Amino acid sequence: xxxxxxxxKFQVLKTGQSMTLQCAQDMNHxxxxxxxxxxxxGLRLIYxxxxxxxxxKGEVPNGYNVSRLNKREFSLxxxxxxxxxxxxxxCASSERIPEGHSGNTIYFGEGSWLTVV
Amino acid sequence: GENVEQxxxxxxxxxxxxxxxxxxxxxxxxxxxxxxxxxLGKGPQLIIDIxxxxxxxxxxxxxxxxxxxAKHFSLHITETxxxxxxxxxxxxxxxxxxxxxxxxxxxxxVKP
Numbered sequence: 001x002x003x004x005x006x007x008x009k010f011q012v013l014k015t016g017q018s019m020t021l022q023c024a025q026d027m028n029h030x031x032x033x034x035x036x037x038x039x040x041x042g043l044r045l046i047y048x049x050x051x052x053x054x055x056x057k058g059e060v061p062n063g064y065n066v067s068r069l070n071k072r073e074f075s076l077x078x079x080x081x082x083x084x085x086x087x088x089x090x091c092a093s094s095e096r097i098p099e100g101h102s103g104n105t106i107y108f109g110e111g112s113w114l115t116v117v
Numbered sequence: 118g119e120n121v122e123q124x125x126x127x128x129x130x131x132x133x134x135x136x137x138x139x140x141x142x143x144x145x146x147x148x149x150x151x152x153x154x155x156x157l158g159k160g161p162q163l164i165i166d167i168x169x170x171x172x173x174x175x176x177x178x179x180x181x182x183x184x185x186x187a188k189h190f191s192l193h194i195t196e197t198x199x200x201x202x203x204x205x206x207x208x209x210x211x212x213x214x215x216x217x218x219x220x221x222x223x224x225x226x227v228k229p
Contacts, residue, residue: 004160033217035219040126040221040222041221042121042123042206042219042220042221042222043161043206043219044219045216045217045218048216058216059118090160090161092160105151105163105166106151106163106217107163108153108160108161108162109160110158110159110160111158111159111160
């Protein structure tokens with residue numbers, strides 16, 4: 001009963017380095033998300049994928065790229081890390097909401113702590 | 118887009134007292150309002166949610182109220198316990214977009 005699994009849990013990067021955060025869900029959800037969490041700012045959406053094969057920008061997409069590899073996996077890539085990207089990153093998933101219906105729970109992973117020095 | 122504001126940012130209560138956290142939202146199209154609890158070092162977990170066709174929902178010691186006219190919703194925790202200590206987030210979503218907008222969080226401290 002893993003739910004949403006993301007790796008790595010902790011990472012330290014030097015400015016300018018690149019890295020990919022991996023995320024997988026085993027709930028057969030269509031929609032997946034990447035959020036970042038900073039003190040006093042709650043959770044901000046970086047990118048989301050409403051369904052396999054589609055990705056869209058969220059509130060804070062600059063400096064990031066994503067890949068929806070298949071229905072299970074959604075990765076987040078930092079091409080050239082900057083100190084402003086020091087944050088806790090959460091992957092999440094939810095079932096796609098049918099037309100005319102409202103609301104669906106999203107499930108979060110345990111988080112990835114990224115420090116850029 | 119939607120803007121969700123949450124207050125207070127920190128809340129300290131004595132064990133057994135009640136705690137209330139309030140959120141406002143800006144988009145009248147929002148129709149789903151979940152609340153999440155985040156324990157230290159963990160991801161947020163859903164504790165209760167409410168849809169726009171309901172004014173109040175209860176689950177044991179936790180309740181959520183929604184006032185669509187005023188565009189605000191609140192989380193009520195009664196008979197608080199030390200294990201309720203965590204960060205709580207409210208969120209709002211418009212049904213068809215699968216996008217959730219979160220408040221900035223409330224750190225609740227329940228003193229034994």
